[in-house]
Amino acid sequence: MTANLLLIGGGHAHVTALRWLQKHPCPDVSITLINPRAYAVYSGMVPGFVAGHFSRSEVEIDLGRLCTDSGADIIHDFIIDLDPIRKRAMGQSGKTYSYDLSSIDVGIVSAPLSMCDSKMDLTVKPMSPFVEAWAQVSENLSGGVAIVGGGLGGVELAFAVRHKMRSSGLPDRVPVSLVDQSTILSASSPSLRRTLRQRLNAASVDILEDTEVRGHHDGQLELASGRSLTAQLILWTVGGRAHDWLAESGLKARNGFPVVTASLQSISHPDIFIAGDAASLPDMRVPKAGVYAVRQGPILMQNMIAKSQGAPLQDFTPQKDYLKLVSLGKRAAIAEKSGLTVQLPGLWGLKTWIDRCFVQD
Ligand SMILES: Cc1cc2nc3c(=O)[nH]c(=O)nc-3n(C[C@H](O)[C@H](O)[C@H](O)COP(=O)(O)OP(=O)(O)OC[C@H]3O[C@@H](n4cnc5c(N)ncnc54)[C@H](O)[C@@H]3O)c2cc1C
Incomplete structure (x- = not known):
């Protein structure tokens, strides 16, 4: 049967x-x-x-x-x-x-839904609606962007947003902020964390740690501290x-x-x-x-x-670590495995080749 x-x-x-x-x-x-x-x-x-x-x-x-x-x-x-x-x-x-x-x-699903009631609050997961929405909002980023959630995905998005702004002719004074309620990249190795922090500073991404977000209204991100942050658009990677x-x-x-x-x-x-x-x-x-x-x-x-x-089943044994190729906004990437971080010119090409092979397989 x-x-x-x-x-x-x-x-x-x-x-x-x-x-x-x-x-x-x-x-x-x-x-x-x-x-x-x-x-x-x-x-x-x-x-x-x-x-x-x-x-x-x-x-x-x-x-x-x-x-x-x-x-x-x-x-x-x-x-x-x-x-x-x-x-x-x-x-x-x-x-x-x-x-x-x-x-x-x-x-x-990323982001607490109650905070995401406007079309300027994009939840990154699930990704299909995010990709559709980004195509519409990315033409005008002049009101600033905040990425909430400082994991590897959030960091890559912060680099990507800054690159998109620069290639659209927007100056670095238009804010890109990376907001995390604890420490960014807390699950990454110390060497990757250190390298990416330096790169984020060089890309003029403002890092706000130990910072809880309360709401988002009229182009301002409201923080629990009482402060607010200019950001027309929010990309939510938190929640999970x-x-x-x-x-x-x-x-x-x-x-x-x-x-x-x-x-x-x-x-x-x-x-x-x-x-x-x-x-x-x-x-x-x-x-x-x-x-x-x-x-x-x-x-x-x-x-x-x-x-x-009715046959016997196999076990899935997850590997302990894996090669991370982290994109840096422009056509460049950093590699990390087993706590060792490498920066080489060919890494973007390698990442793109691996990714394209997977999509087109
Ligand atoms: C910016 C960013 C970059 C990332 N880069 C990497 C990376 O380089 N390497 C890496 O290992 N991980 C990366 N991740 C993590 C990675 O995205 C996830 O681990 C991965 O997508 C999980 O895949 P999945 O199979 O669980 O489901 P998903 O890829 O999330 O796919 C779920 C699918 O289910 C469909 N679906 C959802 N709900 C329903 C429903 N109710 N009924 C029917 N269908 C439904 C969706 O449409 C979607 O097609 C990244 C994450 C982010 C945010």
């Missing part, structure tokens, strides 16, 4: 899962991918898109073609509810999708919460993110697999990063097929 596999979300893990299937066709399963759009944004190229180096089409993966090539169906819908007991997911379209096995790879429908689905979760076993199955509902940023892995030290989602994909697909056949 053919097993009905439902993939919810066209995240990085589902992209590599479908690519694995392309090379290893399986006639015993019928696969449907549900994603709101026909394209998925590749996060590694988003800072380059914001800086103006890449067009939107260059940073997007064609999910329709991927599904056709791997023998899967694609449905454009946005899941708003999941019933793990009756084994069905409900879409915004009003349709219901039943499954034998399901996999969820829907990423995270699970989608509400997922947190409320009844799957056993930690901070809203369903907890999975090493085989990427929900610990409470083993017919459901969860991958990428949406999952809470057994090893809580593993950061939410695209590289882990990408590597999970092939194991995820093999495990779903194995489960449908």
Whole structure:
């Protein structure tokens, strides 16, 4: 009998899962991918898109073609509810999708929603709406930009925004601020942190640490200290919460993110697999990063097929560290691995080549 596999979300893990299937066709399963759009944004190229180096089409993966090539169906819908007991997911379209096995790879949502009620407050995650919105607002950045959240993604965006301003002829006195409620780059190695701080200073990015944001009105970011900051546009990278429908689905979760076993199955509902940023892995030290989602994909697909056949499942073992190639706004990058930071002229070319290979694979 053919097993009905439902993939919810066209995240990085589902992209590599479908690519694995392309090379290893399986006639015993019928696969449907549900994603709101026909394209998925590749996060590694988003800072380059914001800086103006890449067009939107260059940073997007064609999910329709991927599904056709791997023998899967694609449905454009946005899941708003999941019933793990009756084994069905409900879409915004009003349709219901039943499954034998399901996999969820829907990423995270950045920013507290209550603060983001204007079109000048852009949440960076999910990335597809962000990329669409950036194309509209980036023509006029003269009112200043603040990036809230000083992780690696926020830092790359700060460099990218400054580069975009400079190439639009805006002087460095137009503020670009990086705001964090604790310390920026707290999860990065000391050498990367030091190097990036120097670069941020050189790019005239104002760093505000231990700074809590209260609101955003009339081009001013209101801070808990009572001070305010000029910023017409805010890019929110903080928050990092699970989608509400997922947190409320009844799957056993930690901070809203369903907890999975090493085989990427929900610990409470083993017919459901969860991958990428949406999952809470057994090893809580593993950061939410695209590289882990990408590597999970092939194991995820093999495990779903194995489960449908009653065969043993494999474990996903996250690597301890990975090569970080951090873009610096202009066509330049810094590399870091195992605490060692390297700055070389060819790194931007290397990063672009790796990223393009992934998108076009
Ligand atoms: C600026 C920036 C740069 C980054 N650069 C890097 C990098 O260079 N390297 C790295 O390792 N990590 C990077 N990251 C982190 C990286 O973005 C994430 O770890 C990665 O995107 C996680 O992938 P994912 O598979 O969990 O889901 P995502 O890539 O977030 O994709 C989720 C998909 O699910 C879809 N979806 C969402 N909700 C629903 C729903 N309800 N129903 C159906 N579909 C839905 C979305 O449309 C989307 O296609 C960066 C992050 C930022 C903010």
